[in-house]
Amino acid sequence: MPTFPAITIDDVRDAQRLLAPVAVRTPLLENAVLNARAGRRVLLKAEGLQHTGSFKFRGAYNRLARIPEAQRSAGVVAWSSGNHAQGVAAAARLLGMPATIVMPADAPAIKRRNTEALGAVVVPYDRATEDREAIATALATARGAVLVPSYDDPFIMAGQGTAGLEILEQARDQGARVGQVLIPCGGGGLSSGIATAVKDGDPTIQIFPVEPAAFDDTARSLASGRREQVVPGGTSICDALMSPSPGALTFPILQALSAGGLTVTDDQVRDAVRFAFEVLKLVVEPGGAVALATVLAGTAPSSAADTIVVLSGANIDPALHAAIVTG
């Protein structure tokens, strides 16, 4: 049984110190057209501008940098549909470690290409018939390498939480009063990390993880009080958010700190990706756009103060982006 909570604010602060010289302090952006459309002040944490195009670098670097020097030459192994892969590959390169990534054969081409460009070896698997965790564990065991989970790990969660510390600092500098934070949610690493940081700074701020409707395991888990699985057979264009269930470490934190889960449809996500292109002038991938989608669709809960929307990633295949913005 894992201890609760798996991370505290001190872990997030430690991660912030470690990441300060290497991570991008991504901007907290604001757009007048979005504010007018939303009928409220919205601030956008643009994590697509992080190294490798998503927040994942934060957690990956915070995890890999904790591996003792003597163990580093054996490298790291991770499984990922893409963003965690790139985050791990970039962190490994910075730390001089070999990285192997087990990736679904149908992952977006841009994510595979970018992972390989960062020096990692990609091992493809069949999402329908093979077990990525088993493949990765076998590889790590054979090599004495460290297995790097994509969300259910205290260092990963604390690393992602550094985005939450920045949100509080930047919102204050920009004269905003944060009422709620809307966060794209797969396994819950980002939401649990940000929740830990934000709730420490101001316990009145409401945290909402946001998921694709067909992968609403966290929303249902928050409602039922136990870790639910996704309903098999569902589909989504949000390839970054297709986790089967909230994590053993992330869920208790979300249960304690979040105000409930939100969900969006693929059409709402497409509208958000298009809006980001046309109005915000930002590239955002489907999974990175789900929190924005709730604001644009009018399904985000009302808030007495300002709304923070996390745009968590920007790694979208050019053909899909083209189809969405011209659609």
Add this chain to the structure above:
Amino acid sequence: MPTFPAITIDDVRDAQRLLAPVAVRTPLLENAVLNARAGRRVLLKAEGLQHTGSFKFRGAYNRLARIPEAQRSAGVVAWSSGNHAQGVAAAARLLGMPATIVMPADAPAIKRRNTEALGAVVVPYDRATEDREAIATALATARGAVLVPSYDDPFIMAGQGTAGLEILEQARDQGARVGQVLIPCGGGGLSSGIATAVKDGDPTIQIFPVEPAAFDDTARSLASGRREQVVPGGTSICDALMSPSPGALTFPILQALSAGGLTVTDDQVRDAVRFAFEVLKLVVEPGGAVALATVLAGTAPSSAADTIVVLSGANIDPALHAAIVTG
């Protein structure tokens, strides 16, 4: 004969005070992949994140806000292929003034749509057979409205120059030492404004206006020492940079303060728009990408210190963007 210089650093500082409560302080971004590819530290002034998707709001607001209250109800008239139109429309709306824009019938649809969405009336004209300046002047005279030039005006130039003040402040905050500033150049409003600001802060910084090869009037003018015209019949995908010659007010400043003009091909511009999408995760229009294009093509002059690239605008038709990123 206009006095020289048409603007001084005090005009830019005045504009900065006026714009502070209304303009976006756009971020100065950095990307590790770009630095590695360029072999130097590059900082990107992301003016696509300004109101209306380009730097033009700065100058337009600084010009319109100087119109006395008693004259405001007669409104303003401008001619523009699109970005200046949107800047004027947004500034006019903020100040409660009617705005009429004379726009080429073949301007990008997104620019016309956005201008109308901001409450302006668009009057189309035929780029090949009609004189936009004559049409706009006649409209302004008939209404007693103020004609707002797109670059050759001291308040417009000073407003655009506020981006230069921000560049110096942000570069210092980010520990950069600026060696050169590369700036997309049409009529020279942005380059002359930024040059005025930057050279005041540090006279050793080199300023390079960048143009499409077929619209290299500023580069040739800087070489010859007098205001040259574009060679008729040339084409470019950079619709924002198709001015016929440098301005009477902008050119003397560029002549005094810039280190020479650079040019890029349409193919180099396409590569830069694609790179911005894939790596920087920013939407950039062709005319906004010309300075970045010189860095990616390896044609930017070498620099003993860091390079600033101005990404001046992001209003690109979805179909063109889709064609470029999937090309």
